[in-house]
Amino acid sequence: MENAYRRRKQPELVRRTLLDCAANLAIEQGLSAVTVQAVCAAAGVTKGAMFHHFASKQALIDAVVAELLEKLDADIKAAMATDPQPYGRFTRAYVTVTLDDLLLNQGSQWTALYISSLTEPSLRRVTAAWFARFVRRHHATDDHPTLEIVRLAADGVWLAGLLRDDGGPMPDLPALRRRLVAMTLPD
Amino acid sequence: MENAYRRRKQPELVRRTLLDCAANLAIEQGLSAVTVQAVCAAAGVTKGAMFHHFASKQALIDAVVAELLEKLDADIKAAMATDPQPYGRFTRAYVTVTLDDLLLNQGSQWTALYISSLTEPSLRRVTAAWFARFVRRHHATDDHPTLEIVRLAADGVWLAGLLRDDGGPMPDLPALRRRLVAMTLPD
DNA sequence: ACATACATACAGACCGTTCGGTATCTTTCA
DNA sequence: TGAAAGATACCGAACGGTCTGTATGTATGT
Numbered sequence: 538m539e540n541a542y543r544r545r546k547q548p549e550l551v552r553r554t555l556l557d558c559a560a561n562l563a564i565e566q567g568l569s570a571v572t573v574q575a576v577c578a579a580a581g582v583t584k585g586a587m588f589h590h591f592a593s594k595q596a597l598i599d600a601v602v603a604e605l606l607e608k609l610d611a612d613i614k615a616a617m618a619t620d621p622q623p624y625g626r627f628t629r630a631y632v633t634v635t636l637d638d639l640l641l642n643q644g645s646q647w648t649a650l651y652i653s654s655l656t657e658p659s660l661r662r663v664t665a666a667w668f669a670r671f672v673r674r675h676h677a678t679d680d681h682p683t684l685e686i687v688r689l690a691a692d693g694v695w696l697a698g699l700l701r702d703d704g705g706p707m708p709d710l711p712a713l714r715r716r717l718v719a720m721t722l723p724d
Numbered sequence: 725m726e727n728a729y730r731r732r733k734q735p736e737l738v739r740r741t742l743l744d745c746a747a748n749l750a751i752e753q754g755l756s757a758v759t760v761q762a763v764c765a766a767a768g769v770t771k772g773a774m775f776h777h778f779a780s781k782q783a784l785i786d787a788v789v790a791e792l793l794e795k796l797d798a799d800i801k802a803a804m805a806t807d808p809q810p811y812g813r814f815t816r817a818y819v820t821v822t823l824d825d826l827l828l829n830q831g832s833q834w835t836a837l838y839i840s841s842l843t844e845p846s847l848r849r850v851t852a853a854w855f856a857r858f859v860r861r862h863h864a865t866d867d868h869p870t871l872e873i874v875r876l877a878a879d880g881v882w883l884a885g886l887l888r889d890d891g892g893p894m895p896d897l898p899a900l901r902r903r904l905v906a907m908t909l910p911d
Numbered sequence: 912a913c914a915t916a917c918a919t920a921c922a923g924a925c926c927g928t929t930c931g932g933t934a935t936c937t938t939t940c941a
Numbered sequence: 942t943g944a945a946a947g948a949t950a951c952c953g954a955a956c957g958g959t960c961t962g963t964a965t966g967t968a969t970g971t
Contacts, residue, residue, distance in 0.1 A: 567843050586917050655886050656840050657754050665890035672893045689880030696879045699842050703852035706859045773951050
């Protein structure tokens, strides 16, 4: 996005680019690397532009996390919609979405960002509320202790995905996925 | 630790206090709250003292994480030493140490710090290496897919512990502990 | 023309780090 | 034994850099 001063105005594109660059910075270098300057440099705009689109740095980060949660939300709901078996439906969707994200894009786009959102206390509150609401809504079909263990294991896979690029042990994801899904079925 | 200038010199106590204060700050307010000034203010010393004991801020944080990993290391080894059953011994110890930390001190002293250490890329490398070494050393007795799921679930409990104070769903820890341990036994 | 979308320049706070100086501790040696 | 000498512990202030945020100027779009 070069020569930004004299190009055509593209407010929505600029806003989108800022969000993407902030997310990428958080993913690749941690949340502490997400400075306003770094985001703007990566997006090819100046701070004036950023503060035009977002009231504060915190508002930018909040928007990034909100988008992440919305995407997770949509993916989980989509997975649940194609599942005829009521029992454990939410847990199966949770496992599927989590594992497939690691399987498909080997870079694990969202993992680092998701975990980062749990370390900053302000973001943690948002994410905790999001997850609690999901669990509460589906407690009728997903309340069994075994299902809880499966969900916890899926959470553990988030962490394993984080460590993957640093020599951490990485499970056989397809096999693990099969096993976890099998544990969510009745009997 | 008041009137620090004219009191008796207590280098080991000061060093220890700095480490504790840095850990507490990271636990309660996130790693980004660990500034040199904040640590020194909490410890009741000046920045000069801190830079006398640690070559840099990074060296201080590295020392905190190293202590955390050493403590985990010792706890796991101690738990393994009292376990007569070879199969799944490491996994059982891992589950025990993780769950008991959350059970005993309800503040979950180490959880937030452990998770935080996974977000900063430099710290992540250390922690990943530590965990990979552990898994590799015990692959003879702890290589079964079910054991891997148990370990992943224990990792998930780290995250659940993080969310606990923010309204996140908290499992019935004693029951969960029993179930996970049962899954590590033969048959 | 007017609102929107940016660039530019700057302010104020805080960051990690350095450094000179002063106290206390430890060793040396008469 | 005890005083000088050197090492260690710590203070306090200052520095250069980077941070978020603001104020203002200038182009574009309608």
